[in-house]
Amino acid sequence: MIPMPERVYLDHSATTPVARPVLDAMMPYFDARFGNASSLHEFGREARRAVDESRQSLASALGASPDEVVFTSGATEADNLAILGTALRRTQGGHLITSQIEHDAVLRSMEALRPMGFEVTIVGVDEFGRVNPEEVRAALRPDTFLVSIMAGNNEVGTLEPIGEIGRLCRERGVLFHTDAVQALGKVDLPMDSVDLLSASAHKMHGPKGVGLLYVRRGIRLAPLAHGGGHERGVRSGTENVSGIVGFAAALDLALRERAEVTSRMRRLRDRLIREVLKIPATRLNGHQVDSLPHVTNFSFAGIEGESLVMKLDEQGIATSTGSACSSPNLEPSHVLVALCVPLSMAHGSLRVSTGRGTSDAEIDRLLEALPRAVAELREMSPFKVGE
Template identity: 55%
Template sequence: MRRIYLDHSATTPLDREVLEEMKPYFSSKFGNASSLHSFGREASEAVERSREKVAAVLKCKPSEVFFTSGGTEADNWALKGIALVEGRNKHIITSSIEHHAVLHTAQYLEKNGYKVTYLPVDRYGFVNPSDVEDAIKKDTILISVMHANNEIGTIEPLEEIGRIARERGVCFHTDGIQSFCKIPAEVDKLNVDLFSISAHKFYGPKGIGALYIREGTKIEPLLHGGGHERGMRSGTENVPGIVGFGAASELGLKRMEKDSEKMIMLRDRLIKETLKIEDSWLNGHPVKRLPNNAHFCFGLIEGESLILYLDERGIAASTGSACSSKSLEPSHVLLRIGLKHEEAHGSLRLSLGRENTKEEIGHVLEVLPKQVEKLRAISPFKTKKQLASFKSTEED
């Protein structure tokens, strides 16, 4: 069966060119980047070249890039690292639609004596910058708002939020895991002090990421040990991973404009045609969204069933977030943009990649309506009215 991959927000395939660059660092160039001999030097030189390539995307100094094991570590480090500098009882501001790597870290800090404000969002998923301004208190130490939402693709107004943070002297972190190499992420334009990245979201390897830390930012390390990454992140460098991360960044930067143009075209066709299905709607903002994200809801059906029917036909999609696909709760993001539980259950995220073709999208558009129809035939609810009038029974 032919397979079509439309779940690039979960992960992407490793680019062949990237793999080729990584290969020697698994075998002949296996040195520990901390070693003084030639084996060590070729590894550490490769690490520094990659640092420059990542910095080129952020338009920052290479010395402001710190490699981590991935996006989750970068998010954890940003929040906990700033919190630890300032001590308990201090205040953190974040949004209510962050990825769980930020949300659960914030909740953990709350449990440990910090105060956290979770800002609401509007129906498109936008954080209102004036809400940020109003939430800042004397003891606010950090603002963390994601660059682009991982489920609905909405791009947040970081420039404005960042300007406010700077004026008020509060450190500003953004989870840029979905945006890096998809839309421009120049840290000086966005006014951010901390930026989280994960390589496998843009054709790099899994298990490697980074945290950008603006020079002068006071932050504690998360991992202590041998003093790698200038004492900020101990642990022997994942050299092949870092090399792959660098190569994917270089390629991503070079291709960003062209790729995003193509994906926007495919995305908009996907949106336009899918919305012809009765009782369907788009989540997130129609324009201010990631070039590769299309996120829908279909009334009267359940998302997991739709994903599995699509999978039966070789189409790989997701309900919203790959991380929580084993949970029964509907997405917190969809509830926060104002959907009811029963509406939020019927969600579908199609996230495009640079290898997707027009022809593939055409095929998906042929298959998708039939699967929605099939599930609606099984559903007891044929109309919104029937769903609304159903009274839930208690289950033991």
């Protein structure tokens, strides 16, 4: 039997493996320290201490106070809580602003508000996927109460000018939310300009099913989950103690390793871009420099991204066409459409995203398999690709 080469995972924007130190920190909270953090006895107090210490650690990593952190089931819930939670406290409708390249958790939360009488402006982006702060300024209205612009895009990696946008919102007394799922732990975040921030543990080598919303002190949110009044009444539900401990351990690890890991990621990304663009009729989507270190997105003319992902998967290499949530959907990505990537190119997209353990050897494997896979698919394609 021919031995299968080791599988290569290059889809860290979708999710990441839990890092060993994170798993070690979590393990006791599944059995020996299994208590409910609301119980009065020592089992409960032990769990409460773990939640409190983790909250303290995550808050200080964010430059925030512990009372500004609300734990959630992930970033989808954090985005919903930021948007619906601010809107539903209002006595009459109002206006919100977001961008075309946001995650569906933001776009659909905003859409859900329209039938309730709220109005939403969705600003566009330039060819690199950047929001222009002046466009946000021009869209502000007297009844605008929330602007939500992500820190770094999950499909193409482009970094957004959130410091500038946050400052102009502050000047106008408008709340500013950012989805920092892909950026936290990898790039500096201008926390001074941010009022609400969403994050998720499983994108940084932590566990799935736990996230947080940073809520600047003084901001009141309407709860979406009613119950026992956990998380200062904003988000009821028994705390995911092991998950919260894992989240704190994951962010701590990410920050301790950040310089080393992100410089390796940047080097791998630069190499990937240099080599992949040698394939004819190929383009880089997103910004070459103002980008998250771990996300790179290409388009190949004349082929379907899904077929390319499957072909690479046959070689044991895991990549994606874009956002994991929209992968089964054969519509071109809303992000690539917003960047005005020509439709023929938007269908042939490939996202490569690295993690803390990604090596040169793994990128070598991709660089060996990719030109062949593209050539084979083009061979079968009814469209002639100009060399």
